[in-house]
Amino acid sequence: MEQPLALAGRHTTISAYRRILRRRVLLLALMAVIGVVAFLLDISTGPSALSLAHVWAGLFQPDQLPAPELTIIREVRLPYALMAVLVGAALSLAGAEMQTILNNPLASPFTLGVSSAASFGAALAIVLGLSLPFVPLDWMVPLNAFLLAFGSVLLLEALARSRAAGVEGVVLFGIALVFTFNALVALLQFIASQEALSQLVFWSMGSLGRATWSNLAVLALVVAVVLPFSLRAAHAMTALRLGEDRARSFGIDVRRLRFTSLLRISALAATAVAFVGTIGFIGLVGPHIARMLLGEDHRFLLPASMLTGAIIMSMASVASKLLVPGVLLPVGIVTSMIGVPVFLALILRRPERT
Amino acid sequence: MKTVSAGGPLVISGVSASYGRTPVLVDLSVAPILPGSVVSLIGPNAAGKTTLLRAIAGLHPALGSIRLGERELLALPLADHARLITYMPQSLPQRVALSVLEGVIGALRASPIDGPPLSDHELLDRAMAVIERVGIAGLAMTGLDHLSGGQRQLASLAQALVRKPRILLLDEPISALDLHYQLRVMKLVRDLAAEQGMTVVMVLHDLSIAARWSDRIIVLANGQVAADGPPDMAITAGILADVYHVAGAVTADAHGLRIVIDDILAR
Numbered sequence: 001m002e003q004p005l006a007l008a009g010r011h012t013t014i015s016a017y018r019r020i021l022r023r024r025v026l027l028l029a030l031m032a033v034i035g036v037v038a039f040l041l042d043i044s045t046g047p048s049a050l051s052l053a054h055v056w057a058g059l060f061q062p063d064q065l066p067a068p069e070l071t072i073i074r075e076v077r078l079p080y081a082l083m084a085v086l087v088g089a090a091l092s093l094a095g096a097e098m099q100t101i102l103n104n105p106l107a108s109p110f111t112l113g114v115s116s117a118a119s120f121g122a123a124l125a126i127v128l129g130l131s132l133p134f135v136p137l138d139w140m141v142p143l144n145a146f147l148l149a150f151g152s153v154l155l156l157e158a159l160a161r162s163r164a165a166g167v168e169g170v171v172l173f174g175i176a177l178v179f180t181f182n183a184l185v186a187l188l189q190f191i192a193s194q195e196a197l198s199q200l201v202f203w204s205m206g207s208l209g210r211a212t213w214s215n216l217a218v219l220a221l222v223v224a225v226v227l228p229f230s231l232r233a234a235h236a237m238t239a240l241r242l243g244e245d246r247a248r249s250f251g252i253d254v255r256r257l258r259f260t261s262l263l264r265i266s267a268l269a270a271t272a273v274a275f276v277g278t279i280g281f282i283g284l285v286g287p288h289i290a291r292m293l294l295g296e297d298h299r300f301l302l303p304a305s306m307l308t309g310a311i312i313m314s315m316a317s318v319a320s321k322l323l324v325p326g327v328l329l330p331v332g333i334v335t336s337m338i339g340v341p342v343f344l345a346l347i348l349r350r351p352e353r354t
Numbered sequence: 355m356k357t358v359s360a361g362g363p364l365v366i367s368g369v370s371a372s373y374g375r376t377p378v379l380v381d382l383s384v385a386p387i388l389p390g391s392v393v394s395l396i397g398p399n400a401a402g403k404t405t406l407l408r409a410i411a412g413l414h415p416a417l418g419s420i421r422l423g424e425r426e427l428l429a430l431p432l433a434d435h436a437r438l439i440t441y442m443p444q445s446l447p448q449r450v451a452l453s454v455l456e457g458v459i460g461a462l463r464a465s466p467i468d469g470p471p472l473s474d475h476e477l478l479d480r481a482m483a484v485i486e487r488v489g490i491a492g493l494a495m496t497g498l499d500h501l502s503g504g505q506r507q508l509a510s511l512a513q514a515l516v517r518k519p520r521i522l523l524l525d526e527p528i529s530a531l532d533l534h535y536q537l538r539v540m541k542l543v544r545d546l547a548a549e550q551g552m553t554v555v556m557v558l559h560d561l562s563i564a565a566r567w568s569d570r571i572i573v574l575a576n577g578q579v580a581a582d583g584p585p586d587m588a589i590t591a592g593i594l595a596d597v598y599h600v601a602g603a604v605t606a607d608a609h610g611l612r613i614v615i616d617d618i619l620a621r
Contacts, residue, residue, distance in 0.1 A: 239460045245408070249441035249442075249443075250465055251436025296451040
């Protein structure tokens with residue numbers, strides 16, 4: 001029979017667990033606040049510096065602000081900053097799912113070549129001027145990016161499943177994908193018309209400069225459609241972290257989970273890449289920070305990854321405007337400077353103990 | 355709430371399974387395993403023990419028939435399987451940023467379990483009760499990535515037990531445990547079989563422990579049954595020589611089987 005002492009201990013542990021859950025909710029709220037601050041900072045920085053008060057007025061009290069500043073905030077800075085938030089959230093969510101689904105801490109759309117595949121798909125659509133009946137041109141580039149991205153994740157998944165490859169094998173294969181698709185993009189640049197070429201160069205940089213309201217709407221729609229499905233799979237993904245055989249024995253159709261997750265990853269990565277080019281390492285760094293802060297209960301990990309991704313991206317965007325005075329660096333350069341050291345640290349981490 | 359009614363014995367007949375082109379189980383049949391019994395699968399490496407457990411769990415494709423009462427398990431969807439059977443693999447991934455408690459909760463939340471749905475409080479209470487029985491209550495809030503090999507094995511066992519399956523399949527559940535916990539887990543498994551009428555089939559390597567704690571022992575060799583019966587019938591000097599290629603003596607006394615291994619035999 002159960003001892004009173006043991007029951008008291010059980011009560012203490014359960015209260016401790018509930019406290020941790022409450023703390024995680026608070027942490028998510030705090031991250032959201034930081035995200036908003038970073039977003040406002042992003043709007044306020046630029047060639048003509050605006051105070052946060054100006055930004056606030058520009059967003060919520062437009063009649064209080066002179067017309068030129070209102071135009072800068074509403075037409076230039078706001079779409080740019082919103083794009084940073086959405087791209088960061090999308091890539092980081094994709095990275096978090098990818099790391100779980102492939103059981104690989106080095107996985108992210110950028111490191112495994114999914115972003116490269118997507119940018120090849122986008123470049124293909126631009127250079128060949130692809131079009132489909134009933135598909136608006138705004139959608140054609142992301143759609144083709146998605147098709148190539150999905151093809152590449154299917155390849156990666158098949159490789160991850162064959163026991164021969166292992167974690168490192170998948171990463172090496174991903175690097176091979178990066179090289180392959182970058183070469184193919186270079187080939188397209190070589191044969192591209194002058195006009196298409198100028199468009200293409202921007203893929204290789206990764207820049208927020210082309211944020212338009214219609215692009216923003218497409219990306220926001222993709223994130224809004226994908227997110228509920230991600231969150232619904234949170235319990236299954238948490239159980240998958242306990243091992244594939246175990247998860248299946250707990251009744252999870254792992255094959256189906258993988259497939260649907262890879263669809264989501266492709267949609268998120270491809271749409272982001274189609275509008276801003278390949279921005280590296282957000283999908284790697286964002287989830288790792290979220291995991292360190294909140295653990296791997298995916299109910300918390302997935303939203304937290306989106307928030308960390310959005311925060312890093314906004315801050316990187318601020319840095320890209322401040323690092324060299326008067327020059328707007330492509331934001332992909334900044335994220336790579338943050339991401340490469342993290343990537344190396346993950347590779348050099350001490351081996352698993354047995 | 356859907357409950358799956360399936361009493362009756364576990365019957366394995368004519369089961370074949372392979373890895374790629376290598377046959378692992380060859381037309382294997384086992385006399386009915388009765389509800390509430392504790393059965394150990396023993397045998398040399400690569401005899402097909404894990405494959406048999408995974409086939410019963412629906413994780414490895416197999417031909418033939420595995421029935422629980424009237425139900426054909428090989429034709430059962432994964433979700434229905436999971437209401438009846440839980441399989442504990444040999445290993446638990448190492449770098450998992452979940453606590454012991456979160457791992458057990460994860461096992462409960464993964465898919466519906468048999469019985470009425472649990473409230474949030476019941477779920478936590480049930481998870482903690484299992485963690486206490488396994489003897490790692492003090493580690494409930496510790497991360498799985500901070501456990502020793504033995505502690506991880508106990509956490510893994512708790513994840514399997516919490517689902518309270520009809521059939522519990524354990525793949526080397528005590529391989530990383532110290533003497534105290536080896537016996538503790540064996541006792542726990544026997545108690546659960548008696549209390550809940552749970553059938554336990556486990557792979558063990560330690561013949562003395564298998565003999566001491568099992569109702570029945572099935573010796574597998576080359577994907578077929580080499581011996582099957584109560585411990586003193588299944589573990590004999592002849593089996594030691596034929597299956598393990600070792601010379602040994604097996605004597606029965608008041609404390610059970612005494613197995614003394616002398617030397618290895620040339621193959």
